[in-house]
Amino acid sequence: MREILRLSLILALVGIISAALLTAAYNVTEPIIIERRAADYRQALENFFPGFASFETEQVEEGQFDLIYDDTDDLMGIMATVAVLGYDGDITYNLAFDDSGEIIGINIVSHTETPGIGDVIERGSFQEQFEGKSHEDPITAGEDVEIVTGATVSTVAMINSIRQTADFVAQSFLGIEVEEIDFAEVPDGTYQGSAQGFIGPIVVEVEVSGGEVIDIEVIEHEETATYFVESYPLIPERIIEEQNLDIDTQTGATGSAEGIVNAVENALLKALGEDVDEPVEEEPVDIDLSEVPDGTYEGSAEGFMGPIVVEVEVADGEIVSIEVLEHEDTPEYFRESNPLIPDRIIDEQDFDVDTETGATVSAEGILKAVLNALSGALDNGGGGDEN
Amino acid sequence: METLISIIFIYIFIENFVLHRFFGICPFLGVSRKMETAIGMSMAVVFVMTMATLVTWLVYTFVLLPYNLGYLQIVTFILVIASLVQLVETVLRKISPTLYQGLGIFLPLITTNCAVLAVTLLAVRLEFNFVESIVFALAASIGFSLALIIMAGIRERLEFAKMPDALQGSAVTLITAGILSIAFLGFQGMLSL
């Protein structure tokens, strides 16, 4: 008995010493950590608002918002500090707005994303796409900003968070009315709308009754089936359940999810009599090869990351060769479609080729570029090289 | 509900704790030589990991957090794990001596299984709620067991394979683990939380 008591006491003693040591270490390091964070923050403020004099902090549920003033007490802008759940934990970042709600820049404060993969959010190329945007811009993945493949969770989380923050800042601090669709104001009826999905436009039909969205159906899409099933019918179900467009779009096919949401938004906007920017349903271009004069033609179309430029050689009403001159797509993806798609086009002497590869967007881009090259040849009335 | 199912699927296959996240490699290498030991260790790990996460989550939420003692996380969690293992050992010895014999020395080894500590830490760092943490621990431990048992099956055959001396033993086990990891890569991108 005494033995157990003695042992327990010794254990307890060790425990107490440990706790004491740790508390001491904590009290030493915590102020350093806090000071460093504050210094980093001041540095970020300097970068975005040079010469600022003071700021006023407002802490709300959405995050911390600092109103930045210059030395004449004019509002220079707002610095938001927001945390969003990324892949492996929270990403905390600063978002700087000027006084009209336009984004000046982003600063990542901390994150635990995978080095070499998720930390792409720290790169200039990702952050720069937000500069100059405001609540008036869609700031939507696939529309005006790009996700980064291989780091979709990290980048989509950031994009959605930035969009929501921009809207929030405009509404709460700058008194700007942010367009949000009130379902109750939409007249009963069935409306169609479309928006860009991951690969191509998604067309939805939305049924509204009694101020509520009661049904959403996707009537057309070009998404890859195995991915699309991750978002449909899940996303329409969420919209109907929450009677709101601000739902979680992180599925295994987030591009499609965002497309569906935007298509529904466009449908409802049209119902409210607003102008919308919808993707133009491209008329299936049918080119009669026999009408294309012999020659070499260049054409370009949008690929996944940027334009694809092709050179097409035609002789005796047949496509003899197709060469990709330029592209900006990731090499390991692009080679899934090139030279496969050019080969298919030449084999079939037709444009109705299967474009489902491991890089369908690139494939579609190559196809469209070829079509553009040949339409250009026809438009020009033929003859010779077209540059 | 769908979050829970996602958690189960993700942590058993997509982010397998051994093959993708590198937790629990020591026992993975050491215990996977024979199928019986692998199964024994698996059961022990599932039990300890789940119980440990349950207790540490409660301790963190109701003791450490409210008193701003978050920095005592590591010390308290490992102590909880060590005590739990000790407790399980003692109880098992009284209740089921056969099972105790079967598990043998694996029980105390679980204390140094980084997977257990990792799960308890991640459960609070990823901000799971109580139910999610338990499901998380179950999924992680099942994932660990899955990898362990597959590896044991493979190693039992490897025993009889001819190979250069230098490769024998752990070297080839590691390479095999690498190949297994590549196989599990097939699950990538299927789901995200």
Place this chain on the structure above:
Amino acid sequence: MEPKNVYLQDLTRGLVKENPVFVALLGMCPLLGVTGFLFYGFGMGVATTAVAFGGTLMVSLFRNLIPSQVRIPIFIVIIATLVTVVEMSLEAFQPELHEALGVFVPLIVCNCLILGRLEAFSSKKPVLRSAADGIGAGLGFTLALVILAFVREVLGHGSLLGPNPDTVIQLFGPNFEPMTIFAQPAGAFIALGLLLALFNMFTKRFNI
């Protein structure tokens, strides 16, 4: 006082003959988890050596006061405390490294490497020797970390001293496509397995 070369032995034993990774297969988890980049592997090595040094020092100092029946929990508490201090220091002075190493720093606690030294050596031997032994084990571990990280970063990213854009050295031209498998978990396993095989060949040939 022991003859000088005993201390040297204690320090260098862990490098090759009893390298904790290649011989005893300890500390695998952080080894595979943080060796994507040379900088991170080295950082983890330093952190682990610090804990090993502190742990062996303390246990050896108090070896006559620690009752044998509860020695394991006490060792664990000592290691856990040191690890927590190291994590706090990293967060304060090397935030980038801290973020990159993530949850692997706390996992130094279950690195059997340290517990093993405490149990086998520090609890019985005098202070200076124990400290040397601890540093030696840490150095051996760091060596393994650095070698693996070097291989993985060069092959998997084509760089050294990354991923910080201020310090990174791109070794090959812009058209170099790295074997990204090595930047991933699978590649870590394979690289380590191959290194292990190499090490075995090396020791057998030179009869170390």
